[in-house]
Amino acid sequence: MGEEYLRRTAITRPKLTPEQERLLDETLADWKRACNVASRVGWAADETRRRRLQELTYHGLGEETRLGSEHRILAAHQAAAALSGVKQTEALDEQYETSCPTFTADTMKHDARTMTLFDDETVSLATVDQRVRCELALPDDEDGYQRQYLDDDSWELTESTLTKRDGDYYLHLGFRKPKPTGLAERRDDTEDRTVLGVDLGIVNLAVTSTARFESGRELRHRHEEFERIRGSLQQTGTESAHRVIQRISGREERYTRDVLHRVANGIVDEAVEHDCEYIAFEDLSHIQNRAPPAKQFHEWAHRRLVDYVEYRADALGISVVFVSPAGTSRRCPECGHTDERNRSDRSTFRCVDCGTTGNADYIAAKNVGLRYVRRGLQSSRRTGDGRLALKSGTVKPSRGFTPSD
Template identity: 50%
Template structure:
């Protein structure tokens, strides 16, 4: 099954590791970094796809490192990803300094007793997962047979090992509507994590605040360097992680509920890679938030036979939904307002963008070879379509359900 045919989740958990196991894992991490760097050195300026880098560097890594064969394969793949990312950004040669290592189902086994076995350059180690008494949010993946372990990453920081445990489940098949459908547009942002074309706002204020507080705590405790500070930092990180993931679930549920309330068969987002590029204030944290939110919405929407699509978000923040006039100065970034220079229509800038995302989904045409996809955009007060214009819900036979 292709990689894109899975929904993926990550459950972050600490590991209870004894001195001997810790030494083996630290040794693996150092050898992994060295292997990844060797693969980059071999492939830099020559190739960048996984298959090419693996073919070019595999023998070198087997001869010059103590990594097992599967970890050699994973290291060449990691090097290929780093080379491709570097080429897309600043073009500087990647250097592997982060104390982390990738595992897959051949190098990692998760057991029902909440332990995990990990391959090292020496003997395998078996460790307890550090979970709360009730299992935490991680239990929903560990205890559900629908979610199977997948590629994961072990991180070592401040003397502690943290496992970003990956899970995946097959993506249900949801056929795009073949007849005229209603679409809910969703705009993603930094101040508002998500805004729908029906004017539902999901603030990112508390997410940003918690993250900023944690970064301040991390800077302070990392400088202290004591074992107590390390434990406190671990607890603070766990608390923030729990809050962020809980908030993402709330927002995802809210978006899908909004789609159901307004009888939408489609939910449209801007393409994530483009969204990040057009948000100068966005950073890797927000990029991660957007990706996680999209995945959560896709999973929940599929269970309700709602399709999720991505459209080009270019100029959606600059285009007036009333008259179509597009200009950068229509949007006031300082005040978060949109005011058309031509027709003087005004609205919240994120709300205006969400409507444009939905309308772009309609105007781009069929979503499948079998027929028409979206035909109308859901707004708070009615539907808008290219042919019929705006129609208030009061004039429609099937009005949206009330809250």
């Protein structure tokens, strides 16, 4: 059974006294130390199971840190999740050199035992010493988006994250509630499902099988400009230059986030317009941050874009699914012939067998969607035929093209 809950995150800031901030700083330092200790133990023991790693590290974390019992458990689970991700990467691509995960980010997990949210808009957080209780910095009016989760009893508080950024603490409060009745059942019913295929790239940030093109040229240009300015300021090396770097980094983050939200909304709107129950992407879990910086940026942007699509699609009852990326840019969607020569350059596809031509990214988007359609046809639980959404209709692997009404 798939995920049965809608999940949302509300971001706010705790109003801390200097003493409370000091306690959280010490707790955060011990949290990172605990995650790294558990990670090294799990790496040495080749252990990725949460409960087993918890058993292996619980007492040792109590000796090496001042964390309470629940935070030690959460740290072990965090390390287990990171180790499991490394193992999945190894299974997908043996050529990637993996290493023991390390934790350096100023981010710490909280659950119902380490954090309590009160009706008076205050929060209590466990630390290495005593719990701290403080107000939340919420909008004065009742229109702040956080209140739709804080004031609605149908949303249940779940695991949340405390993050320190630019000297300030932020709480990413996690909420969940059951999905609407019948939504989960519809996801399990594969009869006549319609799939939207999406290809992610650099020149075109995203292309759908319905021929929606989202250009990535401006995003790439702005990132290169930010990098050029950052490099010049880093060479200066002054405190003033450092402050400017922080300021422009925040500006780039906001710009990139806005672009990715717009593209994600466009993809989901395309799925809704064409009555798609599924949006298919290439599996990005094999990507590692060992590429050149420019490529790292686009890989990060692709991950963030997929997250945004999942977030919005989930609320509409549309499933986001993933397929293997192998051959999607070289396979002919008409005759099935796969050949490196089919893609002679970045933008052009021409099948050397049947002569089919087209934009290479659009061909790849169709192949991504068709791969998930074929997966359904091969499933023993199949109750109907899947189909790929195109601009003017749908296509089934065995029955060809059907124009829209």
